[in-house]
Amino acid sequence: MGTDTAIFLTMILGLALPQFEAQTLDGQTHTGELIELSADRATFGTAQGSTTLETENILSIAAKEPVEQSEKPPVVVELTDGSVIFAGNYIASEGRARITLANGESVESPISAVHSVRFHGGELQAEQWTRLTGTKADSDLLVIRADETLDSHKGVIQNVTQDTVGFDLDGEILPVKRTKVYGFVYRHGDGDEPPPAICRITDATGSRWAARIVGLEGALQWETPTGLTVSQPLESVVRVDFSSGKVVYLSDMNPDSMNWTPFFGTKRRMPSLQQFYAPKFDRGFDSEVLSLDGVQYRKGLALNARTELVYRLPEGFSRFRAVVGIDDAVRPGGRARLLICGDDRVLLETDVSGKEPPQSLELDVAGVRRLTILVDYGNELGAGDRILICNARIVK
Template sequence: MHSLFCATMTMLLAASPGVEVTSLTGTSVSGQLQSMNQGTIQLKQGQDDRQYPLSGVLNVRFPQNRFQRTLETPLMVRLADGSRFPIQDLKSNDRETVLQGEQTGSLSVPTKAVTSVRFGALNSDLQKSWDKLLNGKHSKDLLVVQKENVLDYIDGVVGNITADRIQFFAGEDEVPVNRQRVFGIIYARPATTETTPFCSIKLTDEGTLQASAISYNGTDFEATLQTGARTRLSPSVIANLDFSQGKVRYLSDLEPRNIEYTPFFDTVWKYRRDKHRDGGPLRVGGKEYTRGLYIHSKTLLQYRLKDDYRRFRAVMGIDDSVPGIGFVYVEIKGNGRTLFAGNVKSSDSPVDLDLDVSGVRDLEILVDFGDNLEICDHLDLCNARLIK
């Protein structure tokens, strides 16, 4: 009886993944995931079941699930909705493409929703060439081939794809191509209107699925991609559920409409996004941050906000990488009105900014010289974000 009870409890625990839920306010709660629908997420916390509205959730993290890569070189597919994930095989005709992945299972999508397929493995030299082709504008499909460490292509029209052949039309000629000789395919697709996904699903194989709907029934997740395709996912393959899109905008994702640098001496220290001046992570108060801005004195950043945001939040401080003599004066304005003004020194504890930006269209951040000239004036605005 005891062994049966233990086995039953083990199964129940396995079916209830542990998650960490972070809200828009930055607070986090942990518990065992019980259920989730389009409106709420339910956790078991101790003896209690508690529900939280998804409208106030930033992300749901699965701390026990680690990122992992398959030993076999997988294919990589991109969809028009922004989804990008590895697969093991695919078959395609002019209407439907069937994708087979270890984590996504069998997924059927409209062929017109597929923007690229990479068959070959990337290295540092090929990465730049492949990205350049992906980001270029093409009037025809590209059949990309690898010649040593260089990528070349033929333009035309891609037809059916089987396990070993790619149908390709170059002008009036139809050419059956051995799939093993092809590095990748980039389709010429008309520009589509971007829509904000309900949830961005981060998989442990480093894939990303953009979903218009997602639910959890106590065993599996069911997701509907923005392409209309449906998939069932095990909790063990999910690293994070990101609900921030449409709710949160990181300042590092925005382009300032104006930047002004005023060096104290001759060196101009340009601001950087999501990294410190040395290329490493932002570090304040002994904690590392993957998102934010590095700003050196004297720098003025001006942003034009198009959306209706309510709050501006950030963790502010002098970066831990410099000696304890950094000293800057910071002033943040909204529509010309001062929202924050004060000195920030290395000896200070990190400042949690939470500013009301309701109705603000023009946001201005000034990092000015302090009392120590410009020496070690390396200010970080960590997790700097606008919240609706």
């Protein structure tokens, strides 16, 4: 269906399509009905006409209004391409898996595309599960719940039914009841890397799908790098993320160097003080969140004066963007000096005060190889000189 035809049908039929917002690499926002989407471009319809954007220039497309979140199904299936699916059920036999989605529909996949399956939740056990699934093993792993802990056993996962998980332990097939199984992990060889994804799609259940092919024919349709074909109505789509490789957050990078200097210098460094005043990544000074002027951020840096961070930037990135201000915990107090340099060139030198609103930064870092961020003491002698640099990122 062509773009003009889609707009015409929407108008004459009175169809109310959900509104989406596209964030582009140059910092612009485009809003409208999503009427076309492919690997190459996205088209938005508005009362003034249509706007087409190349996906290579798009960071993300997100629902403008909050999508009603459906209850997370009990089964979590992780594919080898990084997709994380909240599913109603998982059945497997003869090398094939059937995954029942939250809407009742099923998708089939070869077991070779499935990394792990988890049947139960729980925060404490989830941490143990993450450690187990992150460890490279030379066999499949069956993970059993034992009170508040998880026990893992090496063997081969066989057929998975509604009631049991078949487990080959030294040649003996054991039908383990699913009620006792927390989850299991399939072993895959090093050569089983799936093709790359062009975007990642988040739906109303919280499932995060890697997609290598994407299209829009009434519903959003995509194929994962591992070969699963999925279709969902636009009303269930929360976000389509094209940012992979286009944006990198500083909090996800390892700085070349980190250095904190006390206001009153000492002849020898005290490790306890160095640790206390060390930079915080993706969290605040006293809490798990970064908060500026009442707005909470998931990504960013929390830096005490006098802290210097030096990053080696990858090639091809042209802009540095962030929101900077004094931590809400000490506002309206606090004052610090912020200096940002690209190689030997000063990109920004400014005072940051708790009495002023946060500042949005956009700096030209084209060709810069070393980015230096220095938070220096203000005129309050180190009291409350705590800067948050939220959503600090480099963009192509």
